[in-house]
Amino acid sequence: MDIETSAQQTDGADSSEPDSIASAGSSRMDAETIAELRRFAEYRSLMLANLAHDLRTPLTAILGFAEILIEFERLTESQRALCDRIQNSGWELQNMIQVLSDLSRLDSDDSALVRREFPLPGTLRELESAFLRKLQKKKISLVWEVADDLISLNSDQSKLRQVLYNLLACAIARSPIEGNIRVAATASEGKGLLLRIEDEGEFLDCALGFDALSACVAGDNPTLQGVGLEISQRLVQVLGGAIKLESRKPRGLAIVLHLPI
Numbered sequence: 263m264d265i266e267t268s269a270q271q272t273d274g275a276d277s278s279e280p281d282s283i284a285s286a287g288s289s290r291m292d293a294e295t296i297a298e299l300r301r302f303a304e305y306r307s308l309m310l311a312n313l314a315h316d317l318r319t320p321l322t323a324i325l326g327f328a329e330i331l332i333e334f335e336r337l338t339e340s341q342r343a344l345c346d347r348i349q350n351s352g353w354e355l356q357n358m359i360q361v362l363s364d365l366s367r368l369d370s371d372d373s374a375l376v377r378r379e380f381p382l383p384g385t386l387r388e389l390e391s392a393f394l395r396k397l398q399k400k401k402i403s404l405v406w407e408v409a410d411d412l413i414s415l416n417s418d419q420s421k422l423r424q425v426l427y428n429l430l431a432c433a434i435a436r437s438p439i440e441g442n443i444r445v446a447a448t449a450s451e452g453k454g455l456l457l458r459i460e461d462e463g464e465f466l467d468c469a470l471g472f473d474a475l476s477a478c479v480a481g482d483n484p485t486l487q488g489v490g491l492e493i494s495q496r497l498v499q500v501l502g503g504a505i506k507l508e509s510r511k512p513r514g515l516a517i518v519l520h521l522p523i
Contacts, residue, residue, distance in 0.1 A: 314363040321359065325352040329395065353396060357431060357490070364424055364493045375500065380419045382412050382447060389426055393434060402437050407446040415455065415523045421497045422521070428490035429459050429517050432475065436463030436515065450520060454503075457519040466515050468507035475507065475515070 328349045331337065337345065386406050390397075397404055415422075433443050441462040450456040466475060472491050498505045503521035510516055 401440045428494045433461040455521045
C-alpha cells in the first residue's frame with residue numbers, strides 16, 4: 263500500500279509539472295502579444311500624426327489660392343463653379359485631416375489632462391475664424407453668448423477646442439442656408455461650464471442618439487461626421503464632463519455640454 267501510494271503521489275507531481283510549464287509559456291506569449299500590439303498602436307499614431315501634418319500644408323495653400331481666385335479675380339460662371347468645387351473638396355479634406363489628427367492623439371498617450379487658465383472668448387473667436395468661409399458661403403449667422411463670469415477657464419484648452427470644433431462643424435453642416443447658430447456659455451452649479459450649441463436644422467428625435475445625428479447630416483460625409491462626434495464624446499469623458507442632445511421644436515437641435523472647470 264505504501265509503495266502504491268508513493269507511486270501515485272509521484273505520478274501526480276509529474277502530471278502537474280507540464281501544466282505549470284504550459285501556463286508560464288502562455289503568460290510569456292500574452293506579454294509578448296501585448297507589447298507587440300502596443301508598438302503597433304504607437305506606429306499607427308505616429309503615422310496618422312505625420313500624415314495629417316504633411317497634408318495640411320499643401321491643402322492650406324490650395325484653399326488660399328482658391329479663395330483669392332473667387333474673391334479677387336473676374337471669373338466666368340463656369341470658372342467660378344470649378345473654384346467652388348475645389349474649395350468645397352478642400353474643406354472636406356480639411357475635416358478629414360482634423361479627424362486624423364484627433365485619432366492620432368486618442369491612440370497615443372496624449373489623453374492626460376493639461377489644465378491651465380485660458381480666455382474662453384479667444385478660443386471661440388479662433389473657432390469662428392476657422393469656419394468663417396463656410397459660414398459666409400451658407401450665409402449662416404453665428405452668435406456667441408458668453409457669461410461675464412466665464413471670461414477665463416481652467417481646463418484643457420486643446421481638448422476643449424477639439425470638442426467644440428467637431429460639434430460646431432456638425433451644426434454648420436445641419437444648418438440651412440441663411441440659418442442661425444447660437445452658442446451659449448454659462449456657469450452651472452458646482453463650478454462647472456454649461457455650453458449649448460443650437461442649430462436650425464431638421465428636427466431630430468434626441469432619443470435616437472448620436473448615431474442618428476451623424477447619419478442625418480445632409481451634404482456631408484456621414485462616416486466622417488460620426489467619427490468626429492465619437493471623438494468628441496470620448497474627449498468629453500476625458501475632461502470629466504457629459505454631453506447630451508436636446509430636440510428643439512418645430513425644428514433644430516441643441517448639443518449640451520457640461521464640463522468641470
